[in-house]
Amino acid sequence: xxxxxxxxxxxxxxxxxxxxxxxxxxxxxxxxxxxxxxxxxxxxxxxxxxxxxxxxxxxxxxxxxxxxxxxxxxxxxxxxxxxxxxxxxxxxxx
Numbered sequence: 001x002x003x004x005x006x007x008x009x010x011x012x013x014x015x016x017x018x019x020x021x022x023x024x025x026x027x028x029x030x031x032x033x034x035x036x037x038x039x040x041x042x043x044x045x046x047x048x049x050x051x052x053x054x055x056x057x058x059x060x061x062x063x064x065x066x067x068x069x070x071x072x073x074x075x076x077x078x079x080x081x082x083x084x085x086x087x088x089x090x091x092x093x094x
């Protein structure tokens with residue numbers, strides 16, 4: 001069974017694309033960031049007790065708090081795979 005991610009919100013500013021995604025089946029939320037200027041891409045799972053919109057609006061701050069490399073040009077794993085879906089990162093931002 002293919003899981004569908006729902007895009008709750010998306011924004012783009014200064015060639016940085018940020019998407020807020022939700023997997024209804026397991027109620028997990030993910031923020032995915034793609035910086036077109038540098039080619040950097042990263043993802044942040046919203047943890048219990050966190051406000052999803054805070055993570056969405058401040059992904060670089062949350063990444064810094066968690067030690068996530070925001071300068072990498074390759075995702076360690078496909079964000080939708082982490083949520084049970086089968087679309088890749090590139091499909092999210094097309």
